[in-house]
Amino acid sequence: MVSFPDSEVRDAVGGRCEPEGAESREAEAECGATKEQRGRTIVWRNVVLMALLHTGALYAVLLVPKAHPFTWIWSYVCFIITALGVTAGAHRLWSHRSYKAKLPLRIFLAAANSMAFQNDIFEWSRDHRAHHKYSETDGDPHNAKRGFFFAHIGWLFLRKHNDVIEKGKRLDLSDLLADPVVVFQRRHYKTSVVVMCFLLPTLVPWYFWGECIWNSYFLAAILRYTISLNVAWLVNSAAHMYGNRPYDRNINPRENCFVSFGAIGEGYHNYHHTFPFDYAASELGLRFNPTTCFIDLMCWFGLASDRKKATPEMIKARKLRTGDGSA
Numbered sequence: 001m002v003s004f005p006d007s008e009v010r011d012a013v014g015g016r017c018e019p020e021g022a023e024s025r026e027a028e029a030e031c032g033a034t035k036e037q038r039g040r041t042i043v044w045r046n047v048v049l050m051a052l053l054h055t056g057a058l059y060a061v062l063l064v065p066k067a068h069p070f071t072w073i074w075s076y077v078c079f080i081i082t083a084l085g086v087t088a089g090a091h092r093l094w095s096h097r098s099y100k101a102k103l104p105l106r107i108f109l110a111a112a113n114s115m116a117f118q119n120d121i122f123e124w125s126r127d128h129r130a131h132h133k134y135s136e137t138d139g140d141p142h143n144a145k146r147g148f149f150f151a152h153i154g155w156l157f158l159r160k161h162n163d164v165i166e167k168g169k170r171l172d173l174s175d176l177l178a179d180p181v182v183v184f185q186r187r188h189y190k191t192s193v194v195v196m197c198f199l200l201p202t203l204v205p206w207y208f209w210g211e212c213i214w215n216s217y218f219l220a221a222i223l224r225y226t227i228s229l230n231v232a233w234l235v236n237s238a239a240h241m242y243g244n245r246p247y248d249r250n251i252n253p254r255e256n257c258f259v260s261f262g263a264i265g266e267g268y269h270n271y272h273h274t275f276p277f278d279y280a281a282s283e284l285g286l287r288f289n290p291t292t293c294f295i296d297l298m299c300w301f302g303l304a305s306d307r308k309k310a311t312p313e314m315i316k317a318r319k320l321r322t323g324d325g326s327a
C-alpha cells in the first residue's frame, strides 16, 4: 500500500511529464525522455525535499524532552488520525471498497487523508489499484522486485516507469470520480494539506496549552509526518520481503507483525494480497489491527456498513491449496 505526495512533490517536477490523460508519446516528447529513461530519471527536487524532511525529523527528536507532555500526546493523536486517513480511508474504503461509509465518516476520512499528505485519495487509490493488479512488475509504482530501498522510498526519487502510467490508465476509477468527497478533496488538495497536515497540528498545542510554535511544528507536524510516511512505506518494502506466506506462497507479500503494529493493522500483507476485498485485511480479527477496530466501531455508530469478509472455509481452502504451511 501507500503512496506519497506525488502531485505535490514528484509531479511538481515530473508531473508535466506525466499529465493525466495525456498520451505517453506526447509526455515523452515534452520531457525528452524515452521509456527506458523514465523509470531511471532522478527527480532531484524530491531527493532534496526528503533529505530536508528527514533532517528536520531528526532535529525534532532533540526537541521532545523540551516539549509539553500534552504536545507528545497530541502528536500521537495526529499520528493515529493520519494513519486512519490512509488505512481506513484511501486503502480499505476507497481503493478496495471493502466496506461502505456514510457521508460524515467519508468527510472525516478525507480530512484525515489530507493530514497524511500521501497524494489525494483519487491518486493514492489509482496507484494502489495498480500495485495490486500489476504487483511486482514494472506496472507497480513501488515494485518490490527492484529492492528494499526502491520499494520503501526510492520510487519517489525516480520518475514513474512508463508501465505505471500506461497501465494505470486502463484501471476503472469511475467509482472514485462518482464520490463528491473524493472530487472535493482532489480539487482543494493543496489547501487541505496546508491546513490539516501543517497548520492544525501546529496551532492546537500553541493555542490550548501555550506550547511554543517551534516545538509544536517540529513534533506534531514534521516528526509525526515523517514517521507516518516511513511506517506506511514499510508496508511496501518490509511487508513485501520479510515474513511468512500462509495464504499464497507464490506471491511475495508477507505476514509481518512488526509492520502491522506500526501501520495500525496493515502488515498482514500475504493475506491482504490474497483477499484484497476483506475489510479487516487480516484473518486474525482485531489482533494488532486498530483499523479494523475503528471500522467496527463506525459500524456500531451506524456510520459504516456492508463489511466484506473472506469466509473461514474460503481461507482454509486457500491455505491448503497455495499456502506455505506456516500457519
Ligand SMILES: [Zn+2]
Pocket: 001, 091, 095, 096, 128, 132, 272, 276
Ligand atoms: Zn491493498
Ligand SMILES: [Zn+2]
Pocket: 001, 131, 235, 236, 240, 253, 269, 273
Ligand atoms: Zn502490497
